[in-house]
Amino acid sequence: MTDYDYILVGGGLQSGLLALALADRRPGVHVCMVEAADRIGGNHTWSFHAADVPPDVSRLIEPLVVAAWPAYEVRFRDHTRVVPSRYASVTSERFEAVVRRTIALHGWDLHLGTAATAVTAERVTLDSGATLHGRCIIDARGPSGVTGGCGYQKFLGLEVETDSPWPDQLPVMMDASVPQDDGFHFVYTLPLAPTRVLVEDTYFADGPELDRTVARQRIEAYLCQRVRRWRVMREESGVLPMPWHTPSAQPPGGPLVSGYAGGWFHPATGYSFPVALRLALTIATVPPQEAARAAAALARRLCPRWWFARFLNRLLFRLVPPHARWQVFARLYRTLPPAVLARFYALEFSAADAARIIVGRPPRINPLRAFGLSWSNP
Ligand SMILES: Cc1cc2nc3c(=O)[nH]c(=O)nc-3n(C[C@H](O)[C@H](O)[C@H](O)COP(=O)(O)OP(=O)(O)OC[C@H]3O[C@@H](n4cnc5c(N)ncnc54)[C@H](O)[C@@H]3O)c2cc1C
Known part of the structure; x- marks a missing residue:
């Protein structure tokens, strides 16, 4: 039919x-x-x-x-906050x-x-x-x-399996304590399970170009500060017009x-x-x-x-x-x-x-x- x-x-x-x-x-x-x-x-x-x-x-x-989580967190240079919202x-x-x-x-x-x-x-x-x-x-x-x-929201995300529990139990919607470049720069993390996390390097930038090598290095540096070893299970990326x-x-x-x-x-x-x-x-x-x-x-x-x-x-x-x-x-x-x-x-x-x-x-x-x-x- x-x-x-x-x-x-x-x-x-x-x-x-x-x-x-x-x-x-x-x-x-x-x-x-x-x-x-x-x-x-x-x-x-x-x-x-x-x-x-x-x-x-x-x-x-x-x-x-x-x-699903009962709340999420945001982190800036000058403050952090837990927002009690599912x-x-x-x-x-x-x-x-x-x-x-x-x-x-x-x-x-x-x-x-x-x-x-x-x-x-x-x-x-x-x-x-x-x-x-x-x-x-x-x-x-x-x-x-x-x-x-x-403008553009652009990001590269790596979903990784870690050798030890991820230190955060809540998603971090924006960790903007990282160096600010190419616009508003933050890391987004979703702890999908105790040893599984999606880490996204994200920019609110003027241009759509996403330097995947740099983003990957930044995610690895971020991971290094939190766990000893990890295995990349999946990768996702996006360049969304704003x-x-x-x-x-x-x-x-x-x-x-x-x-x-x-x-x-x-x-x-x-x-x-x-x-x-x-x-x-x-x-x-x-x-x-x-x-x-x-x-x-x-x-x-x-x-x-x-x-x-x-x-x-x-x-x-x-x-x-x-x-x-x-x-x-x-x-x-x-x-x-x-x-x-x-x-x-x-x-x-x-x-x-x-x-x-x-x-x-x-x-x-x-x-x-x-x-x-x-x-x-x-
Ligand atoms: C990696 C990523 C993560 C995102 N995360 C979130 C999030 O957490 N929350 C949120 O609300 N939004 C998020 N977004 C934004 C938004 O939700 C997505 O872009 C969403 O998928 C858009 O839905 P859509 O149906 O319009 O397009 P899509 O989901 O992209 O679907 C379009 C589909 O059309 C198909 N298609 C294209 N051309 C043709 C054709 N000629 N014939 C037949 N099929 C065709 C494509 O293959 C695709 O499957 C994210 C975007 C990306 C890229």
């Missing part, structure tokens, strides 16, 4: 969450997922905060979780297993190792030459579609562009889990022919928060000199209550939250940066 209620183009985070939401809320529909790679879910460790998941759908998301992680392996099980259970179609070469509002052409027809076509082919003015431009509107009459390519992510954190989940739940609540309208209504509701998050990126990347960016995050984590941080990450913050985020003593800014002119470090 090549006629579907929904065709999900791309088998990444957005499409997987859509499949889970459709299975839960519209179990009788017929769905097809098309993924260019030979497996779904890519090579990621996706993490999210408790407030990112509405309480009534946590039963949908919990099977994806491989590790943080959880999903691996690509678990994601693939759960989504594939759901697809099989409902008798839906999955095309792996098959690229979509043309995607319209009614049909998807595959590289085999076959054409699939659908009432609702959702294009979720990943971050490459993001264009325009932006835009400050307003994305162009969805072209009328085209497919519903979702996921990172459609702007369904948090511009100021690079996280897409909360926004992708909300879009998936919204789409799954209405019949296929109303999905685009429902997505547009959700986009209108999120619009002021997206605007504010992009405004923060503009301030961070255009006004604050790279070496001073850590001070912005140090202030936020020193002053904001856990509930405001949670709402900020979930892209559910209020106007009062936005005021608390923006008000405060800024680091020494460089107005010339806004015009592309530089200023040497003090």
Whole structure:
């Protein structure tokens, strides 16, 4: 059969969450997922905060979780803080297993190792030459579609098995006590098990170039200070745009562009889990022919928060000199209550939250940066 209620183009985070939401809320529909790679879910460790998941759908998301912690930590030169807010992680392996099980259970179609070469509002052409027809076509082919003015969040992560227990039991979201270069530089650690940890060398930088050799050396130096020996089990990396431009509107009459390519992510954190989940739940609540309208209504509701998050990126990347960016995050984590941080990450913050985020003593800014002119470090 090549006629579907929904065709999900791309088998990444957005499409997987859509499949889970459709299975839960519209179990009788017929769905097809098309993924260019030979497996779904890519090579990621996706993490999210408790407030990112509405309480009534946590039963949908919990099977994806491989590790969870009651709190997370941040470390800066001048202070450290434990934020009492649940943080959880999903691996690509678990994601693939759960989504594939759901697809099989409902008798839906999955095309792996098959690229979509043309995607319209009614049909998807595959590289085999076959054409699939659908009432609702959702294009979720990943971050490459993001264009325009932006900074970058770039990172290399090594998941390692250590010879002795990792010294931290909580995730360290930002260890910015490391030397600051190439923008805001920090190490992110996720202790997935007592002797298994993901260590990511991360930068909020002006350019997308990631020097993998340097990042790897830095991770090794960081590991050396904490354990004697380790074995690298897996590597992951990413270069995520942190835009400050307003994305162009969805072209009328085209497919519903979702996921990172459609702007369904948090511009100021690079996280897409909360926004992708909300879009998936919204789409799954209405019949296929109303999905685009429902997505547009959700986009209108999120619009002021997206605007504010992009405004923060503009301030961070255009006004604050790279070496001073850590001070912005140090202030936020020193002053904001856990509930405001949670709402900020979930892209559910209020106007009062936005005021608390923006008000405060800024680091020494460089107005010339806004015009592309530089200023040497003090
Ligand atoms: C390494 C890494 C870690 C991240 N960690 C987090 C995190 O902890 N929390 C968080 O919220 N966000 C995180 N992000 C950001 C964001 O969640 C991811 O980028 C997320 O995967 C985006 O979802 P997506 O579905 O839009 O794209 P993707 O997950 O990238 O999925 C797109 C899929 O489309 C497929 N595809 C591409 N072209 C075609 C084609 N022509 N035909 C068929 N299939 C195609 C790709 O192979 C891919 O599987 C991370 C990003 C990276 C890179």
